[in-house]
Every structure is written in C-alpha cells, then in structure tokens.
Amino acid sequence: MTRSTSALRPAEGASAVLLSRPAISARMRPRDLLQILFFALLVRPLMAIFIGCRAQGREWLPRNGPFVLLANHSSHLDTVSLLSLFPLWRLREIQPVAAADYFERNRLVAWFSHTFFNILPIARCRITPENNPIQRMLAQLRAGKSLIIYPEGTRGSGEEIGPFRPGIAHLLEQAPRLPVIPVYLVNHGRCLPKGEWFPVPFFCEIRIGPPQVFSGGNRREILERLRSAILSLRNADN
Amino acid sequence: MTAMRFDSFVPNLSPVGKMGLVILALLAAASGSVAVLRRIQPEKDYSELSARVWSWRLMAGIFLTVLALGHKTALVFFAFLSFWAFKEYLTLLKTRPADHRALVLCFLILPAQYYLIAIGWYGMFIIFIPVYVFLCLPIVLALSRETRGFVASASQIQWGLMAFVFGLSHLGFLLVFPPSEGSSVDGRSMLIFLVFVVEMSDVLQYFWGKTIGRRPVLPAISPNKTWEGLIGGVTCATLLSLSIRFLTPFSAIETAGVSLLITLAGFFGGAVMSAVKRDFGVKDFGSLIPGHGGVIDRLDSLCYATPVFFHYVRYFHY
Numbered sequence: 001m002t003r004s005t006s007a008l009r010p011a012e013g014a015s016a017v018l019l020s021r022p023a024i025s026a027r028m029r030p031r032d033l034l035q036i037l038f039f040a041l042l043v044r045p046l047m048a049i050f051i052g053c054r055a056q057g058r059e060w061l062p063r064n065g066p067f068v069l070l071a072n073h074s075s076h077l078d079t080v081s082l083l084s085l086f087p088l089w090r091l092r093e094i095q096p097v098a099a100a101d102y103f104e105r106n107r108l109v110a111w112f113s114h115t116f117f118n119i120l121p122i123a124r125c126r127i128t129p130e131n132n133p134i135q136r137m138l139a140q141l142r143a144g145k146s147l148i149i150y151p152e153g154t155r156g157s158g159e160e161i162g163p164f165r166p167g168i169a170h171l172l173e174q175a176p177r178l179p180v181i182p183v184y185l186v187n188h189g190r191c192l193p194k195g196e197w198f199p200v201p202f203f204c205e206i207r208i209g210p211p212q213v214f215s216g217g218n219r220r221e222i223l224e225r226l227r228s229a230i231l232s233l234r235n236a237d238n
Numbered sequence: 239m240t241a242m243r244f245d246s247f248v249p250n251l252s253p254v255g256k257m258g259l260v261i262l263a264l265l266a267a268a269s270g271s272v273a274v275l276r277r278i279q280p281e282k283d284y285s286e287l288s289a290r291v292w293s294w295r296l297m298a299g300i301f302l303t304v305l306a307l308g309h310k311t312a313l314v315f316f317a318f319l320s321f322w323a324f325k326e327y328l329t330l331l332k333t334r335p336a337d338h339r340a341l342v343l344c345f346l347i348l349p350a351q352y353y354l355i356a357i358g359w360y361g362m363f364i365i366f367i368p369v370y371v372f373l374c375l376p377i378v379l380a381l382s383r384e385t386r387g388f389v390a391s392a393s394q395i396q397w398g399l400m401a402f403v404f405g406l407s408h409l410g411f412l413l414v415f416p417p418s419e420g421s422s423v424d425g426r427s428m429l430i431f432l433v434f435v436v437e438m439s440d441v442l443q444y445f446w447g448k449t450i451g452r453r454p455v456l457p458a459i460s461p462n463k464t465w466e467g468l469i470g471g472v473t474c475a476t477l478l479s480l481s482i483r484f485l486t487p488f489s490a491i492e493t494a495g496v497s498l499l500i501t502l503a504g505f506f507g508g509a510v511m512s513a514v515k516r517d518f519g520v521k522d523f524g525s526l527i528p529g530h531g532g533v534i535d536r537l538d539s540l541c542y543a544t545p546v547f548f549h550y551v552r553y554f555h556y
Contacts, residue, residue, distance in 0.1 A: 052322075052325060157335075187329065190333065193335055193338060196338050196339075198342045199342075200328070200338060200341040200342055200345065201325055201345065202325070202328060202329045203325060203326070203329040203524070
C-alpha cells in the first residue's frame with residue numbers, strides 16, 4: 001500500500017467548506033428499504049459467491065461523509081461493487097453521480113436507477129444555471145451525502161484509463177478539503193463490458209487508496225494528482 | 239435408509255465412519271507434530287505450516303460433511319468446486335472482449351454437466367463437453383466476427399472446460415456409482431479412497447521434498463518437485479492405501495497398483511498445473527485456502543487422477 005504524505009487519516013477527512021457536519025435525516029423512506037433489500041438479498045450474495053469480489057484498503061474508507069469516491073469506469077458492475085463496500089444502513093448516504101441522458105432515458109430505467117442505486121442525475125450537455133452539475137453535487141454534499149464519481153465521464157474499455165473530465169476539479173474548487181478517495185476497480189470491465197447484459201464471473205478486486213485532500217492548487221494539478229493516485233493503485237498488483 | 243445406516247454404525251463402524259476416524263487421527267498427529275516442531279525450534283516461522291494444517295482440518299471436515307449429507311448436496315458442492323477452479327483459470331487467462339458470449343455459455347455448460355450426473359445419464363455425461371461443447375464453442379466464437387486470436391481462445395477455453403469441468407466432474411459420477419459387482423462398496427467409498435490417497439501423496443511428496451529433496455524432477459517447471467519427494471511420497475501413499483483397502487473392491491496387489499497409477503497421475507497433474515502457472519506468471523491460482531493458495535492449487539493432482547481412477551474402476555469392476 002502506498003501512503004502519500006498528503007493523505008489524511010480517514011477520521012480527519014471533514015470538509016471545511018461544508019460549515020458543520022450535516023446530519024442526514026434519520027427517517028427511512030420506502031425507497032431506502034427497497035435498496036437495502038435489493039443489496040442484502042441479491043447484490044451482496046452475488047458479488048460474494050458468483051463474482052468473488054474482494055476489497056483491499058477498506059481502512060481508507062471514511063466512517064462519516066461527506067467524501068467522494070473516485071474510480072475508473074468500465075462496467076455497470078462498478079457502481080454495484082462500490083456500493084457493496086458499505087454497510088447496508090449507509091447505502092442511502094452514497095449517491096453515484098450518473099448521466100441523466102443515459103440513466104433517465106426512459107421511465108423504467110430511471111425508476112430502477114433511482115430506487116436501487118440512489119443516483120444523482122446530472123446533465124452532460126446543455127448546461128444551464130439550474131441544472132449545473134457542480135451545484136447539484138455541492139447541494140448533496142451539503143446535505144451530508146457522499147458521491148461516487150467516475151472522472152472519465154463514461155465507461156472505457158477497461159484496459160486504459162481515459163482522460164479525466166474537469167468536473168471533479170471544479171467541484172474541489174468549490175469544496176476545498178473535501179476528501180477524495182481514489183479507487184481502482186480490477187476486472188470489472190471483463191465481467192460485464194459495455195454492450196453486454198450477462199456477466200462472466202471473473203474474480204474482481206477493489207483497490208482503495210488513501211484519501212486525497214486539496215487546499216488550493218490549479219485544476220490541472222488536481223486532475224494530475226488524482227489520476228496518478230488511481231494509476232498507482234492500478235500498478236500496485238500483488 | 240437412515241435407520242439402516244445407524245444400525246451399521248453402532249455395533250461396527252461403516253467404512254466411511256472408519257475413514258472419518260482415520261482422518262481425525264491423522265489431523266491430530268499433524269497438529270501435534272507442528273506443536274512439537276514449535277517447541278524444538280522456536281526461532282523458526284511455522285505460520286505457513288500451521289495455516290496449511292488448519293486448512294486441512296477445514297477441508298477434511300467440509301468434504302466428509304458434504305458426503306454425509308447425501309448425493310445431491312455433494313454434487314452441488316463438487317459443481318461449486320469446478321465453478322471456482324474454472325473461475326480461477328479464466329481470471330488468469332488473457333481473454334478477448336470477443337470471447338464474452340462464449341464464456342457466458344461456459345457457465346451454463348458447467349451446471350448442465352453436473353445435471354447430467356444427477357440424472358445418471360452416463361452416455362451424455364461422457365461426450366457432452368468433449369464432443370458437443372467442442373463443436374459449439376467455436377461456432378459461438380465465430381459469431382463474434384473477431385478472427386484475431388480465434389484459435390488461441392477456442393483452445394484455451396476448451397482446455398479449461400476439459401480440466402476443471404469435465405475432469406473434476408468425474409468425482410461426481412464416481413460418487414453416484416452403485417456398489418460394484420460382487421462387493422458391497424459403493425462409489426462413495428471409492429471416492430473417499432481416491433481423494434485420500436491422492437491428497438496424502440501430495441502431502442507426503444511435500445514432506446519428503448522438504449526434508450530430503452535435492453534433485454528436481456522438472457527444474458524448468460517446479461523446483462519443489464524432487465525425485466526424493468516423488469519416490470518417497472508415491473511409495474508411502476501406496477503403502478498407506480493398503481490400510482484403507484476396505485473402501486475398495488480391490489485385492490491387495492490391485493490396490494497397490496491402482497494407488498501407484500493415481501499418485502503418478504496426480505504428480506503429473508501437479509506438474510501440468512505448475513506449467514500453467516509458470517505461463518501465467520503467478521505463484522498460486524488464487525488465495526481462497528490459507529497456506530495452500532487457490533482451489534486449483536489443491537485440486538491439481540485430482541484433475542488428472544480422477545478420470546484415470548474412474549475409468550479403471552468402470553472398466554474392471556462394473
């Protein structure tokens with residue numbers, strides 16, 4: 001495990017821009033319950049027995065939000081796998097940031113994505129002040145939610161990590177000291193590549209790295225550092 | 239059925255019950271030896287050895303429990319072993335994106351092969367993968383329209399299915415064999431005999447290799463397989479097999495001959511899987527079993543010994 005000097009211990013990862021640690025409403029909605037059932041009865045057993053997914057570096061996951069999980073993206077399994085890292089009762093605190101044009105393309109897909117994955121839909125084109133993705137993400141962070149962000153912006157082939165979109169850097173500009181946890185997902189793209197609907201159960205691995213915290217720095221530097229954090233996890237094969 | 243088994247159990251242990259006691263005694267002896275070694279040489283690190291012994295206890299416990307729970311449970315368990323082994327192999331394989339559909343098909347073929355055992359359809363069991371799957375998989379690969387790497391994919395996938403699905407599934411068919419001609423021992427007893435002799439041979443080869451092993455048999459493949467280990471292990475396992483002849487319909491000489499055959503087959507199974515690991519550039523196939531590695535690391539010798547033993551028994555005793 002590589003330990004970068006800038007990394008904070010997970011417990012210290014509070015974000016300064018979010019004035020105080022916000023409390024997430026204690027009320028369980030029916031949707032939350034459905035998601036918990038979906039994960040407890042279907043997703044978790046399948047990930048453990050069928051796929052055989054293992055996680056390394058769980059100690060870097062913060063006990064409290066808000067934080068951002070930043071991962072490479074090559075499969076629909078990525079989100080399933082990342083959400084399985086958390087105890088069932090924390091699922092509703094975590095929102096995968098998802099392209100509205102894909103995950104809300106029809107009512108069925110939208111219902112599925114919202115109910116079982118609790119997505120935060122964002123616009124990829126025709127950005128207006130009302131649907132500005134950064135503002136929507138900030139609002140959720142302020143409400144105490146944590147986000148899953150795929151900085152490549154779309155699913156790749158699984159072999160190479162594509163160029164990072166600048167969104168995460170914009171977000172960090174608005175929310176300095178927000179901890180970003182780099183994650184490298186191994187073999188997910190082989191299991192369920194783009195365009196396929198039935199997975200092949202290759203063994204998968206989730207490699208979690210130390211949280212990255214930024215105070216200042218320009219966007220390009222932020223993107224470079226985040227990218228190299230994920231690349232170093234990719235090369236940390238053992 | 240249960241009442242009958244209970245009757246035979248009380249006055250005079252069944253062969254399988256006796257075997258349970260033998261294994262229990264061996265495991266106790268192994269734990270004792272590790273404790274003694276720790277006492278004699280406290281400066282040495284015995285954590286790997288101790289992990290190995292612990293895993294043996296678990297594996298023996300699970301294996302015997304599953305066999306006691308009946309044929310259906312045992313078949314599901316063997317299917318799961320096949321599944322896990324095949325997964326380990328595939329994960330290390332360099333697959334192409336174009337192989338996806340064919341690989342999905344493999345995971346339907348696997349339960350189908352075990353289903354054929356459950357319904358006792360021998361004729362289909364024995365040709366399903368070698369003939370029909372062999373013909374169909376390349377068709378599915380061809381439908382993906384990617385020709386680069388076609389032959390490599392077709393052969394690698396078929397090899398994996400043969401070794402880890404077809405080969406290992408013989409364990410399941412052996413289990414459901416009825417008592418053989420003119421004897422009361424059934425497939426389950428013979429299965430325990432096979433697994434016990436082959437695994438003991440592995441352990442004893444490891445033991446003799448570690449203690450007096452010098453000259454490697456196959457230096458290019460595995461420096462741990464030595465002539466001393468091979469000869470010591472095979473001889474000891476063969477001698478040991480004579481003491482559990484009650485699990486088989488064999489005469490004493492035949493028992494020794496069969497044990498020689500399966501331990502040698504097991505040795506070559508281990509050598510072949512070591513060569514596969516060399517090619518993939520890994521030390522172990524996985525990390526499921528502490529001290530041993532992956533499922534294939536433990537089943538490598540059985541992949542070879544099982545079909546050999548199966549066909550020997552079927553030809554000469556049925």
